[in-house]
Amino acid sequence: MTDKRFERKKRIKALIYDKHYKPMKQKEIGYLMQVDPDDREEFVSILKELVEEGSIEVTKRGKYKPISKEILEGTFTCTQNGFGFVTVEGMKEDFYIHEKNMNGAFHDDKVLMEVLNDLPKTGRRKEGKIVKILERGITTIVGTLQKNQNFGFVIPDNQRFDSDIFISKEECKNLTNGFKVLVEITDYGDERHSPEGKIIEVLGHKNDPRVDILSIVKAYGIPTEFDEDVQRQVKQIPDEVHAADYKDRMDIRGCPTVTIDGEDAKDLDDAITLTKKGDHYLLGVHIADVSEYVTEYSPLDKEALKRGTSVYLVDRVIPMLPYQLSNGICSLNAGCDRLALSCIMEIDSKGKVIDHQIAETLINVDERMTYTSVAAILDGDEQERKRYKDFVDMFELMKELSDILRERRHERGSIDFDFPESKIILNENGRPIDIFPQVRNAATKIIEDFMLCANETVAEDFYWREIPFLYRTHDIPDGEKIDRLQAFLQNFGIYLKINREELHPMEVQKLLTKIEGTPEEPLISRLTLRSMKQAKYTVQCSLHFGLSTRYYCHFTSPIRRYPDLQIHRIIKENLHGDFTGKRYAHYEGILPKVAEQTSKTERRADEVEREVEKLKKAEYMKNRIGEIHKGVISGVTGWGIYVELPDTVEGMVHVSTLPGDYYYYNEATYSMIGERTGKEFKLGQHVTIKVKGVDMLLKNIDFELVEDEENGQNQWDKTNCK
Structure with a gap:
């Protein structure tokens, strides 16, 4: 829109909204505003545009007047049941959109919505009507x-x-x-x-084979190939590090150094050194120096920002960076000289970081360890201890320090939800042949503790330097959700000192500690987790509620996460003394956009990973229809109860199939209650189910409850249970 047209539009709207204005027809407004004959066509076009965008309205008699109904801009979400909702930024509650009021809108469209005057009864959601589609969400x-x-x-x-x-x-x-x-x-x-x-x-x-997963990847718009500009840049990057070219770096190749990752990992972006002097530990967390090769605004950098993160699926990894970097020159492969950005911390016997140094380093990893091997060594496996005898003392020292760091976090109120992830095994045709829970062992906890420590140390350092930075924040839970959680806990006689305005993570941690080992633990843990907000990237260093810390960032995974790569650049410029006023303004300008983009791509990756997992679990259970399994009720809704099996597969028992009574959903207790019998199904309850059916299109698994024929009770002790 030209500046001239914009000004005319502004003047017309101002006239119509003037307190002395009376509704007029098109010609009357044109006469009043003395519209030149040559400009009449544009004048008519502007009036039409103002009506279409919901800024003004026109009566049946053709008179223009201020809008009498509230018009809001938002994003439309369509449901599988035909109706939808509009989410308006800044408003806590969505608006219900009936099928007849969609006006041709599709899922994820940006729309203008008219708030309906005939609002529903108290307690129900507000309703709206879509009046214009501003931008299509799905192309x-x-x-x-x-x-x-x-x-x-x-x-x-x-x-x-x-x-x-x-x-x-x-x-x-x-x-x-x-x-x-x-x-x-x-x-x-x-x-x-x-x-x-x-x-x-x-x-x-x-x-x-594997077209099903590719279809999900493409549906979410995740790039699977790198373009020619990126490939050309990759060809210019060396395959090896020549130490002679990096004499200005801290050379720590003589220090015993290991990586600890999963068996299948190829993008190794963190290595560890650890020694002890007296009561103090010297922990080195050495991170692949990806920014040395992925320079700002280069084709590689633009592509990495677009992707935001690597996506880890059941049968493949869709990397943020080409494999020549992620598995090659950037990966901290054993026996190879590599460039790193290191955070070397001196930690006292209480787990407090009393001093630290961030430096560009030259490293050479001695051993590529796996979580399984390190856990076995710590468990006393003689064969593994003999195989890695030169590093056994270091691993035991790692466990010692890890326990101290974990205890320190626990004391300040850090929350640890320990729900196992699913491991899905596929055959050569991409079909699932086994699913089981992947539980964290001592080695995974060690690496987690050391990475958290480094991330926190770097974030605090750069917060006090008062230069633009990218932080990882996790806000205080929504007050209404906490109120509902409190009301639910009272059913179990649990009363917490929770002020919805000043909730401290310590109170949540006390709750989880209090219920540990009780029958209610799975139930309350799940509901507490659902009360939490989603973590995101921000330029403000506000709070990480879950970790109970003021300072936190993502520093340790630049091969697979763009925020880490972004802050590496800032750190290195600061180390070199290049952080001028001009660069300050530069980062202040770009970081909000980087935070928004990387938060968005992280959510997209999470959704794709969940969809692929649901798909493969549904496919796995398709061959098990008729089988009987034990499970735990993991969710209760108005339309049924969800049951999770020991292998992490989850299915639903529809409310219409619940036997022996008509059941209704009690939201206050998260339970399904029989109207006549009072029989109750609630979160955390153990049940036995039969696999009823699978909908591969919706990726849904249907269960039905199995009852004892004599007394109608749901039983555990079925002879053909898995």
């Missing part, structure tokens, strides 16, 4: 092709996009039914016409 979509003689349709995988997409005969002439395709939407259609699109990528047939 490409993955789906399955269904073809007939003259045209085709793509049925979207995304159930929130509630319309098939028309594909012309020419677009799909070389394909057959069942192919997974990526479609660009060219026309969003209307009440009488379906959306139209063109195929921009054929992913493979839906039954081909």
